[in-house]
Amino acid sequence: MLRDFVKYMGVHQIDTANSGRDAISHLSSSRYDIVICDFNLGQGPNGQQVLEEAKMRNLVGVSTIWVMVTAEKTPDMVMGAAETRPDDYLLKPINQVLLQSRIEKLLARKQSLGVIEASIRSQDYAAAIAHCDKLLQSQAVNPQEVLRIKSDLLLTVGDDASARELFEVVLAQRNVSWAKTGLGKVLFNSADYEGAALLFSQVLTDNPMYIEAADWLAKSYQAMGNMVMAQQVLLEATKLSPNSPMRQKALGDVAYRNGELDVAKTAFEKTIKIGEFSAHKSPAAYARLADVLSDSNEAMEALHVLKRSKADFRFNPIAALQTATVESRVYQKMGQSDMARAALANAEQLANQLGSQLSADLMIDLAKSHLQLGDKHKAFQLLGEVVKNNHENAELSGEVEHLLVREHLAEEGHALIEASRKEVIDINNQGVLFAKQGDFQQGLKLLRSAVKRLPSSEVMIVNLCGLLIAQMSKEGYREILAAEVRDLLNRVHAINPSNKKYFSYTQVLAKMQRGA
Template identity: 25%
Template sequence: MQDFAELSVLLVDPNQSMRTSLRNMLNQAGIVRIDDAVSSGTAIRQIAKKTYDLVLCEYDLSGGSDNGQDGQQLLEDLRNHALIGRWTIFIMLTSEGVYGKVVSAAELLPNDYILKPFTVEVLLQRINRAVGKRSAFLPVYQLLDQQLVRDAIAEAGAAEANHPRLSTDFARLRAELHFGLGEMAEAELIYHTILAGRPIGWAHLGLARCQFALQRFEEAQATLDKLLAQNPKYMAAYDLLARTHEALGQANQAKKVLEDAVAISPHMVSRLRHLGAVAYETGDIGVAEKAFKQVVAKAKYSEFRDPEDHVNLVKTLVKKGDANQASSVIRDLERSLRGNSNTEVCRAISAALLMDMSGQVNQAAKELGNAVAAVTQAKGLSNQLRLGLVDSCLKHRLDKDAADVVIDMMNDDSGGLSMEEAVGVFEKAGRHDIAREVGEQINQHVDELLESAASALAEGDHRAAVAALSIALRKKPSNLPVLYATIGAMLRQLDELGWEAPLGEQAGMLLDRLRRIDGANPEFDKLEQQFAGTQRKFGISTTA
């Protein structure tokens, strides 16, 4: 048994006697750095302030009532909002007899889950196993923390020989890292190699993800169908299969897949959102209403409630013609999400939908104006919601408001639109006049950014040049002059100011993009040779 004295542990359980029992069990192994949390909310606040090695979480955090989140929903929040990383071990504790809930917990990939009652020996054995595995992966995790992804891939490859029992796990990590770098061929080869040895669910899923990313949708569908035939409880496969059907234009099949998944595992909020959206698009308002109501109810006690869930429910109820329920949902949005930076946008959009339904066109236009005014203060709004706002503004002839929202989306670093996408929004709506005006504004801004970058380079300010060009590239990702200029500025910075791993990774990825679209150009060869020369200059390995 390993020495656990330095482990920091968070116990998440509403029952004081159970926390005391767990604390006594841990103390027997010399673990004394233990904190308590009585609910998902207190757990999230604790984890936001402090990093824990181990989280022991009770599944039923509400004591059997419907008040509050359960352990599965807590884990979903922690994963989705990146509050726990690869270092943190999360073990679910449950006596839950409802199989659907157990599946929901298991599919979120806790490091382990233990059925109660259990002995101290069982608990310590599971902790020992999880800590041992984490120790083997620590060198790779440390490289990833430094954003040295290619070095991490190489380290994981070497570790496969040093830890034969974990060789498949290291291969899986290498595949995931290649996938994250956009190197689908490398990731796909690893998955094929694993599957040649034995059929493993996650390898089939990884292969399907590569096929999907490469837009080989029929192949992805065949891979996922085979996986689900072998393992009909592999929940993540349903989610990707639904997305694959959507990519193939098969929305009704996507809805059926999601309905099947929810029937097996009914507590995953993100899947319920997806089901609601697909059902709405296919015109199945009954299923959409049920799904969005469940989303709003299940997210009620989350620290990360999203007011967009209320908009989706209001939109569905308006489509159904149920003004009373829609009004009730808007009141709940105003009351329960007061203080959220996105609430005013979502309230105004919802109110506009309801007013349009009742024929109050002028009031609806006024609320759309309120929504547009609030967009710039909001954080993390989905593109779907903002594009829906643009569409509503165009229908009400609020052309300037529509253009302002699109320009704001283009300036959003977290997931904005490119020039082609922005112009396409208005072209699709048949508003060629606005498309032309927006295109001219974007071109003017990009020209200003290029001039700013040129001035910065002339003054030797490489970082400012790269920053300006990166913004220009986000606006025009397919523009060859901007792409060449951005890569060139990055390579000059790396050569003259020293190697920085994140910038080096970014330059390499942009070179890969340039190779695909302009690889025959001699200017590309010059950049590639310059990149290789800079790597050699600073002793950077060029092997993955």
């Protein structure tokens, strides 16, 4: 019926999909101007999950029109659909006049955004921001949408000062939830967690349904170490909008850390259930649920959950590592030390195979298992590497400290964290000193050695990029150094796709190459 409506409107290039997976397949192979998507797509991902995955994988851009169609009016569905931010959603029954009217309005609003999307796809964010400015100067028909796109771009490239200015200009005219939330993100990025929390709280007071602000408020409380308030915020948010697997997992993680095993169990079970066909389906939820069950003296049920994880993620080495790591703890709790050590040996083998792909969370998880089996030396070695590779990440350091406090190693843990941080800070300071003195060779030697020892240190890799760029700025462009920078930037992007320096250094390097 919808296909025929669109045909009558004069559209000739039309594809149809009979399931969520089919829709994702079409979106992966073709670019679409308009997507009309039912919420209920039968077995597999629903319309909300299709849109989530399409956005996460950049299969749709700012100029694509996405219309959600549904017969459901439940609060859960409405909130979930609103969170994924389709351009419109229509309640059935639908007739051609209604559909055509809505799409014509959306086309008028969206047709000017194509040039911005093209620049975003080529990662030319400076050009995308410039196109936003041109549209705003020409009195675009959709100024709020263009301002929002521009603010997202500014945050992406790390220009927090310009983003802050934009948000303040918008807020001076009227109280807008997205702008106040954006200003809160700027404060969060500058480690002003109290100021950020205040703004996010104000957004929720004015607009309780603006759930993004609740997610950021919980993050702010976590950054301040207030896990009780973080859990309360997430509990309220999941009551309003329960169908986000990421939010349910965040609630489970915080509740588990707070010792609220019943809350954590419910949250992780919901994460697994609603994430079954989601792009956010994660083996970590299974692992954490198994931890909760084990701590609740339900060891056999914990092993059953891990068996499900093995089946669902059978070709995923990270999932295999998580499963083996938690298995070792479950078996140890059951008094089966031989099985525990065998599982941990398997986890170690998988960790060695992953190499630089081993995340901080996985390293902390491994350390926890080593501590439970009495291998404090290996655990401290892993935790020291976590802190060194992420010495500016207060949240991760907090996790390390929390683990060691729970294991009655608070004093030794504090000393480990401080010593690990100091080692990295001293190296960085020495590298900066060499750069200021113009001794690039000594600086590069120092930082290259540090990156070799700390291959997952986002800060160290970025600093090495900065030093190489500084040398080329002074001495001239050299392709061999530029190639090294590109390789390093790719590593940074793999560690953290939203790293601010990645985008700015990519632009600087491109300008250098054009000027060479």
